[in-house]
Amino acid sequence: MDNILEVIGVSKHYTGHKALDDVSISIAPGTVYGLLGPNGAGKTTLIRIINHITAPDSGTVMFDGHTLTADDVSQIGYLPEERGLYKKMKVGEQAIFFARLKGLSKADATTQLKRWFDKFGISDWWDKKIEELSKGMAQKVQFIVTVLHRPKLLIFDEPFSGFDPINANLLKQEILQLRDEGSTIIFSTHNMGSVEEICSDITLINKGKNILTGNVDELRHRFSDGRCSLTFTGDPRLLMERLQPMSSEFFLDEPKGAEQRLELKLAPEVKLRDVIAAANEATDLIEVGRVMASMNDIFIKTVKQTENND
Ligand SMILES: Nc1ncnc2c1ncn2[C@@H]1O[C@H](COP(=O)(O)OP(=O)(O)OP(=O)(O)O)[C@@H](O)[C@H]1O
Numbered sequence: 258m259d260n261i262l263e264v265i266g267v268s269k270h271y272t273g274h275k276a277l278d279d280v281s282i283s284i285a286p287g288t289v290y291g292l293l294g295p296n297g298a299g300k301t302t303l304i305r306i307i308n309h310i311t312a313p314d315s316g317t318v319m320f321d322g323h324t325l326t327a328d329d330v331s332q333i334g335y336l337p338e339e340r341g342l343y344k345k346m347k348v349g350e351q352a353i354f355f356a357r358l359k360g361l362s363k364a365d366a367t368t369q370l371k372r373w374f375d376k377f378g379i380s381d382w383w384d385k386k387i388e389e390l391s392k393g394m395a396q397k398v399q400f401i402v403t404v405l406h407r408p409k410l411l412i413f414d415e416p417f418s419g420f421d422p423i424n425a426n427l428l429k430q431e432i433l434q435l436r437d438e439g440s441t442i443i444f445s446t447h448n449m450g451s452v453e454e455i456c457s458d459i460t461l462i463n464k465g466k467n468i469l470t471g472n473v474d475e476l477r478h479r480f481s482d483g484r485c486s487l488t489f490t491g492d493p494r495l496l497m498e499r500l501q502p503m504s505s506e507f508f509l510d511e512p513k514g515a516e517q518r519l520e521l522k523l524a525p526e527v528k529l530r531d532v533i534a535a536a537n538e539a540t541d542l543i544e545v546g547r548v549m550a551s552m553n554d555i556f557i558k559t560v561k562q563t564e565n566n567d
Pocket residue numbers: 271272274275276294295296297298299300301302303
């Protein structure tokens with residue numbers, strides 16, 4: 258199937274500054290795609306180009322198989338980091354106003370909004386003014402308004418900021434549900450834990466350049482540097498002695514009761530089954546696992562590496 262979005266060689270200058278430098282990204286339909294990068298990397302600039310708010314200096318954006326036009330914006334839902342609701346308007350009235358801008362009839366908007374308000378536990382707030390809402394509640398309203406017309410592409414900029422863990426989880430489930438129902442999601446965040454939880458693919462931008470692209474699981478595996486962990490009972494010194502020829506680095510956790518956990522970095526030629534056999538001889542092995550690199554480590558390592566190369 259065609260990619261829902263293709264960003265091809267996009268560049269954008271502001272006075273004396275290159276915000277995007279030949280960035281290309283392909284996003285398959287039905288994925289949650291992470292757009293990552295340090296502050297000022299160019300993420301918002303790219304999102305604004307995808308939303309037809311800003312024009313690129315060069316390059317092309319293809320949406321659903323054709324060059325992106327202003328008309329396509331009705332198929333894109335954008336939840337910006339800076340949330341804009343009219344404080345004096347009533348919540349329900351405002352939600353209907355935004356839904357009608359997206360092309361829904363008043364009756365349809367009301368029915369669907371009431372369903373969402375119910376799901377998000379904010380039905381009692383329908384007749385209150387926006388200014389009476391807490392930050393999290395206002396964010397729920399804005400989220401609902403963004404997704405209500407079921408756009409093909411949804412762009413969320415830091416959607417979880419300001420939410421407590423329960424509401425963040427509710428939102429996460431809703432995002433995954435939207436994906437399952439066919440929407441494609443671009444998710445921009447500095448929270449790498451949430452990237453591990455919901456993104457299938459990412460692009461990391463630094464100083465306007467795309468410095469890393471890939472599938473999250475593959476990247477976490479690739480950056481793991483052959484690390485694995487052994488949980489066991491027995492003498493850790495004996496185990497480390499036995500595994501010395503296979504590993505250059507050992508990290509022993511604080512023991513939890515009788516169980517202990519040792520992390521080790523295997524040389525590329527070492528087979529996991531040889532490690533297991535050796536560990537079994539030295540201790541009582543309980544569990545063996547590959548240690549995946551965290552997205553946090555991948556982010557920091559890759560950004561630092563490109564900075565050193567500059
Ligand atoms: N309208 C503008 N005029 C001039 N410079 C701008 C404008 N918008 C963005 N920039 C500059 O372009 C660069 C990229 O900014 P952008 O907002 O895209 O970064 P970002 O990756 O979204 O950052 P953050 O994570 O901090 O939100 C920054 O150096 C910023 O100062």
